[in-house]
């Protein structure tokens with residue numbers, strides 16, 4: 001693509017497109033002019049490692065030839081309303097149930113992550129006859145009104161005043177916890193006791209569901225302490241509450257297993273998904289429901305729906321994507337390369353600005369601090385890349401970009417979640433860049449000009 005065309009695209013974007021989560025003035029979005037595997041190129045011809053898989057979805061990599069081919073052969077009649085059966089919708093639902101935990105039975109298809117969570121909220125209310133919905137601080141569940149109200153960070157605020165009965169509880173974020181627990185198990189016990197009390201204070205018979213990202217993604221890949229998720233399951237069972245796991249980001253191989261819940265010893269009542277099901281090549285999401293929930297709707301109407309639920313274009317791309325995961329053994333690759341990523345990340349702890357590294361498979365975050373002893377974060381809570389008046393995170397991200405490492409950050413954490421097709425050599429090359437930027441940034445913020453901010 002020539003430079004003049006790219007400039008026109010950027011100019012028209014600035015003039016006519018509203019960009020999410022941003023002040024509009026001064027935005028100069030990149031134009032992706034070429035992409036392949038773990039790489040993409042911008043309008044200046046600069047090449048980048050896509051180390052966040054865009055918004056953590058390009059799992060099979062950019063421009064996968066089999067998916068491009070699948071688009072050319074969308075064989076089925078593309079439009080049949082949700083009441084019709086179609087070959088790809090039936091086959092995809094069947095396949096997802098085969099891959100999901102054993103207790104899962106049926107899929108309700110949506111067009112993305114937030115819509116999936118909105119529908120899971122409604123399903124939980126229908127099935128239990130209760131109205132309260134618990135979710136956690138430091139979670140992101142989407143931007144629609146329902147999912148926005150589930151969300152436990154400042155991206156919720158534009159959806160407030162919120163929906164009555166939406167209650168937040170604390171996440172075990174041990175690095176930023178005031179209590180110094182002697183073990184993960186002790187932390188688990190503490191948080192579960194607190195949650196149990198909160199359930200009692202709120203009235204257990206009013207609570208329909210607890211929503212949890214098993215591993216919160218955009219809030220910094222926060223790994224739960226041992227036994228925590230299983231403990232939440234036990235509390236849900238005790239009080240007749242449904243447990244919904246939001247696997248929009250963590251699902252489909254990101255963590256080195258098909259679903260993040262597969263790392264643990266429990267089964268949720270619902271799993272919401274999107275992103276990885278089509279690797280982002282088509283807008284598809286859904287809610288996977290347990291056999292108990294599925295049978296509830298045998299003789300109760302499912303009072304929800306979407307024009308594009310199970311759109312055949314998306315379900316065909318979903319099927320093809322799942323085939324690629326299998327044929328190219330991408331989940332195994334995420335596990336294998338994830339081990340190398342883990343080693344590289346742990347080595348970064350020797351730098352004074354690296355507070356904590358968190359990782360599972362190819363799902364990771366590096367949390368930067370101003371002071372390792374006090375754990376003072378690089379930027380304050382509630383500020384984000386682009387909103388930080390001191391622009392420290394902007395600086396860090398732009399240093400990465402200049403060297404060809406593309407990703408994004410949230411507060412003081414940088415997300416590292418490359419496409420699952422990445423090789424060990426590619427990962428090492430990208431992490432060399434990352435480490436080099438850490439070294440340069442460490443020197444930079446120790447200069448008097450930055451030391452005082």
Ligand SMILES: Cc1ncc(COP(=O)(O)O)c(C=O)c1O
Nearest residue numbers: 112113114140141142248249274
């Ligand atoms: C865990 C989680 N849930 C839900 C969503 C919302 O998905 P979507 O943007 O497709 O609506 C996201 C998006 O990043 C997410 O990470």
